[in-house]
Amino acid sequence: MRHLEVIDVNRLATPDLERALPPLLDTADLVRGSAAASAMVADAVAVAGPDPRRRALVLALASDVVYGIRGHRRAAALEAIGWAEEAGAAAAPSLHRALINLAAVKVTAGEGLDTELLDRAATLEPRLPVLRIYDTADVYRGWFRYTEDLDLARAALGRCVARAVDIGDDYAQWIFLAYTAATEELAGDFAAATAALEAADKIARWHDWPPSAWNLEPRCELLIAAGDMDRALAVIDEFLPDAGVLPLGARFKRARIRGKVNAWRGDAAAVVRHLELAAGLAEQLEWADPGVRDRIDPALAEAYVAVGRSGDAQRISAWLREIGERLGRPALVGDACRIDALVAAKAGQLDAAAGSAHAAVAAHGSSPLRVELALSLLTLGRIERRRKARSQSRTALAQARGLAAQIGHRPLLAEIDRELPRVAAARTGTELTATERRVAELIAGGATNRDAAAALFVSVRTVETHVASIYRKLGIRTRAELARRLKPAGQVPPAP
Numbered sequence: 001m002r003h004l005e006v007i008d009v010n011r012l013a014t015p016d017l018e019r020a021l022p023p024l025l026d027t028a029d030l031v032r033g034s035a036a037a038s039a040m041v042a043d044a045v046a047v048a049g050p051d052p053r054r055r056a057l058v059l060a061l062a063s064d065v066v067y068g069i070r071g072h073r074r075a076a077a078l079e080a081i082g083w084a085e086e087a088g089a090a091a092a093p094s095l096h097r098a099l100i101n102l103a104a105v106k107v108t109a110g111e112g113l114d115t116e117l118l119d120r121a122a123t124l125e126p127r128l129p130v131l132r133i134y135d136t137a138d139v140y141r142g143w144f145r146y147t148e149d150l151d152l153a154r155a156a157l158g159r160c161v162a163r164a165v166d167i168g169d170d171y172a173q174w175i176f177l178a179y180t181a182a183t184e185e186l187a188g189d190f191a192a193a194t195a196a197l198e199a200a201d202k203i204a205r206w207h208d209w210p211p212s213a214w215n216l217e218p219r220c221e222l223l224i225a226a227g228d229m230d231r232a233l234a235v236i237d238e239f240l241p242d243a244g245v246l247p248l249g250a251r252f253k254r255a256r257i258r259g260k261v262n263a264w265r266g267d268a269a270a271v272v273r274h275l276e277l278a279a280g281l282a283e284q285l286e287w288a289d290p291g292v293r294d295r296i297d298p299a300l301a302e303a304y305v306a307v308g309r310s311g312d313a314q315r316i317s318a319w320l321r322e323i324g325e326r327l328g329r330p331a332l333v334g335d336a337c338r339i340d341a342l343v344a345a346k347a348g349q350l351d352a353a354a355g356s357a358h359a360a361v362a363a364h365g366s367s368p369l370r371v372e373l374a375l376s377l378l379t380l381g382r383i384e385r386r387r388k389a390r391s392q393s394r395t396a397l398a399q400a401r402g403l404a405a406q407i408g409h410r411p412l413l414a415e416i417d418r419e420l421p422r423v424a425a426a427r428t429g430t431e432l433t434a435t436e437r438r439v440a441e442l443i444a445g446g447a448t449n450r451d452a453a454a455a456l457f458v459s460v461r462t463v464e465t466h467v468a469s470i471y472r473k474l475g476i477r478t479r480a481e482l483a484r485r486l487k488p489a490g491q492v493p494p495a496p
Contacts, residue, residue, distance in 0.1 A: 444483040
């Protein structure tokens with residue numbers, strides 16, 4: 001910044017402007033925020049003049065998805081492409097940037113990922129004199145929010161990480177590893193997400209970098225999956241404090257995490273409050289795709305149902321279904337079906353609710369989002385219980401539990417375990433309940449009563465009561481006997 005900001009960039013010859021303006025804007029965005037960089041872009045556009053190569057450069061920058069001119073990014077990208085094509089090979093870097101930015105503009109508008117634009121940009125990359133690794137076509141293929149093809153995203157991000165390692169770009173590697181962690185969390189692979197974040201943290205510690213908003217989000221997701229809601233909120237409050245002026249994107253992340261924590265805590269009114277704020281910020285950022293909006297809308301719709309605003313929930317459902325069907329994204333269709341199921345169940349229309357819940361399970365089953373599949377199975381199990389279809393409810397809940405245990409999502413597992421006893425088959429006097437089986441798993445695995453209470457979100461006194469019942473039913477007196485009894489008998493699955 002010290003070297004670049006003293007230059008009157010608008011008086012530079014075009015080749016020098018191509019070298020100075022992009023890093024100036026990128027650094028201004030990083031140090032001072034997107035508004036400062038956007039103002040510089042607007043000034044450059046105003047004085048660009050008629051030269052095709054120069055106009056291609058400034059308009060490509062004006063289409064940037066972060067600091068471009070709001071409301072004019074698409075038009076700027078299209079115009080930049082035209083000027084770059086007129087200018088010829090010398091404007092290849094500007095053409096590449098405009099193609100990438102146009103793809104980003106289209107996907108954030110809910111039009112899907114235009115792979116033809118990315119393919120065209122990729123053909124230019126080997127010939128570009130300077131290529132920022134975080135502006136490559138692969139970054140946009142790997143940006144998991146744009147697509148439900150997580151295998152494609154993993155492969156693209158893997159190539160990005162490998163390139164960053166090859167050229168020694170630690171900052172890019174740090175960012176790509178955070179993207180990788182978030183992708184794995186979307187798939188429900190929290191072990192892989194943890195490994196990616198640990199690798200990112202190792203880089204950040206060496207450079208003494210503070211966490212970014214994009215790094216904090218997957219970290220908070222891991223804490224939520226572990227059931228540590230208080231710590232997730234503490235991380236957000238420490239690094240994205242409500243006081244002061246945060247960038248729009250950081251404010252969005254803060255509101256989204258707080259909404260998600262309150263969803264697992266069952267506070268629907270707080271979910272609505274935080275996610276409506278997040279939705280408003282997404283509108284300001286021109287994010288019209290449900291994935292780009294970090295999937296806040298399905299959670300907001302479900303909270304609307306809980307607080308009696310079914311009409312608002314149905315509006316979101318119709319929007320999700322339209323985009324999901326148009327772009328071939330089954331998870332969005334599954335989200336819409338699950339919302340419809342909850343709306344119908346709220347109205348007492350249980351047969352319609354069951355039909356929508358089955359549709360949600362089918363749609364989420366054809367997507368890679370395993371947490372969403374488990375949630376739809378849980379919804380189906382609850383609705384079937386209300387329909388007095390206990391066997392169907394048990395089947396759905398057992399599938400949900402198996403998936404949640406495999407994933408290792410403790411709050412989801414706790415929700416399912418609270419539901420299972422309500423549809424349990426007739427028992428003998430010595431058969432353990434679902435909750436008792438879960439307590440037995442934990443205790444046999446070495447957990448203390450306090451550990452088990454924390455894992456199940458109940459009091460220590462409740463765990464003590466369950467332990468006493470387990471000992472009585474199994475005719476044992478010690479934890480060692482419990483561990484021996486469970487292992488050979490196979491009464492319960494191993495703890496996740």
